[in-house]
Amino acid sequence: MVRRAVADSFRKLHPRVQARNPVVFVVLVGSVLTTVLFVRDLPSATAAQSVFNGLVTAFLWFTVLFANFAEAMAEGRGKAQAAALRGGRAATTARRRTPGGTEEVPATELAVGDVCLVAAGQTVPGDGDVVEGVASVDESAITGESAPVIRESGGDRSAVTGGTRVLSDEIAVRITAPPGRTFLDRMIAMVEGAERKKTPNEVALNILLAGMTAIFLLAVATLQPFAAYSGAEQSVVVLVALLVCLIPTTIGALLSAIGIAGMDRMVQRNVLAMSGRAVEASGDVDTLLLDKTGTVTLGDRQAGDLVPMPGVTDAELAAAALAASRADTTPEGRSIVRYASERHGAGADAGTAAGEPVPFTAETRMSGMDGERVSIRKGAADAVRTWVEGRGGRVPDALDAAVGRISATGGTPLAVASADGDGARVLGVVHLKDVVKPGMRERFAHMRAMGIRTVMITGDNPRTARAIADEAGVDDVLAEARPEDKLALIREEQARGAMVAMTGDGTNDAPALAQADVGVAMNTGTQAAKEAGNMVDLDSDPTKLIEIVGVGKQLLITRGALTTFSIANDVAKYFAIIPAMFSGVLPALDALNIMGLSSANSAILSAVVFNALIIVALIPLSLRGVRMRAGTAAATLRRNLLVYGLGGLIAPFIGIKAIDLVLTALGVS
């Protein structure tokens, strides 16, 4: 990896690459200039002068190369990972469905909307949503996790990724991404940094650094007339050396490496950040919104009980629930069919006329069927109540009692109602059971300690929401939320200045994921959710946000610390070079030579050498990030100013003096 980074450092010398970084570009121009002067003066200059010119030139080139090396090292890990991912992407053929049957086609010829059949042992040919069937899938090619996961049509676990392998059963997959733009392709581009754009913060910092560079350029250029006046005209090599020492080369050289390394630290935690901007934003998150099902809970909502209303028999309720769920492909719908068939026989709804299915939407929060004589609905209790009352029906008090009992345990109550010529009535309630994921409470407490407010938003009723919220330990809940309510809540938080992160998995979460500053989609979620967010968590762990925030904060703090160090650092070089330049003519300036450097040339050379070496010395810190300790932001800032500001001020005095001693001992100057 180091060898490749060294080769890349030379490859990056291309002016078009260098022009992206104003500080390093100025050093590059300086290097070219001193090289020309070194060669030009070679015949006329004294040997000592040529050695000086040659060494200054060499270390200016090293400065540029070290900056390139830092970036190449940061990119290295991603490139290795991309190569591994590419290796796993074997050519696959797909069994595409045609009007008459199926046909074999190469996966690269699939178009969006095609439906393919994938059986046990076969590789999923492209990204898509499962439209029929349930299967266990090995996603280790993408997540590195070998335990199989369940993918099924309908609900929030319908997305499959090209390159993963079906282990059991057969599924039909509707392709959602064109070849070349699949998740794996994007993942490769991402870890490789091919799509890396400068973040707004990086752009701002670059402008600041470019401004400082321009000011020092002006200062150094106007120094010459004064120097000439006082009889100490300086060589261009010395002026270039002074300029390079004064401009913020340290942070200029390391800035992009710090950003790339931050992205890479996300990848190491199995989080794919689609932009550096998202990584930065995660460092400032103060509100986290989570959906309930599949995020806070395991999301495997299964029918576990049927509660009939007074005057309704068990069989009647089961028949209605079954009829309303026959065409419902969501996991909830299928679990009702399973449960009712087990208890009351597969044909329990034989007496109920079939009809047109009414699919579930997050908007209506109901599903069911419309027959010729009778309509049936099942869904959120408040939605069903409105439906029944709208048809002149009266809702029994027993409904509230049943809903309350189920909700109190964190279960989801689905009310079942029917309407015919005689009016509408509630038949009973289906109890969907779900379980809070283990370890949630500790994780949310940790977030609270980091100053992050957690809000659970769910389409479920307020009592279920409250029960789950209390069990999981989130700070606040928003219940009975439709997609636009989720969106409105995020806008509201953002309007009062909060940085909002959202984790979710459903298609109904997609608008909110897109609106949030940091939108983390669960890998188990739907394609729509993954498209909308700016991060995907391959482990589908909502509390991963703690680590995401940690990485973001570390990125911001590392960048701040090294910027402080870089600027403080340049002050000392001023004390090395200015006295050296004028030592002959202005003895008063010798007071500035507090380092007691041996000669003018040695002082200047030592400063240039130190300026180059400090970049290499700080590469490990840039890649690893500064160590994070618990504490408030203000305390961290104070500590960093002390360590990196003061350290940056003192380090060069020691370093330059040491280099001066070595150079003198070697007899170089």
Ligand SMILES: Nc1ncnc2c1ncn2[C@@H]1O[C@H](COP(=O)(O)OP(=O)(O)OP(=O)(O)O)[C@@H](O)[C@H]1O
């Ligand atoms: N298949 C279905 N048929 C009828 N009603 C349903 C179905 N699935 C869910 N519901 C009802 O709709 C409500 C909202 O749906 P859903 O749970 O998907 O919302 P959500 O906003 O994604 O919240 P969550 O955080 O629970 O995922 C559920 O609480 C339930 O009452």
Ligand SMILES: [K+]
């Ligand atoms: K510098």
Ligand SMILES: [Mg+2]
């Ligand atoms: Mg959901």
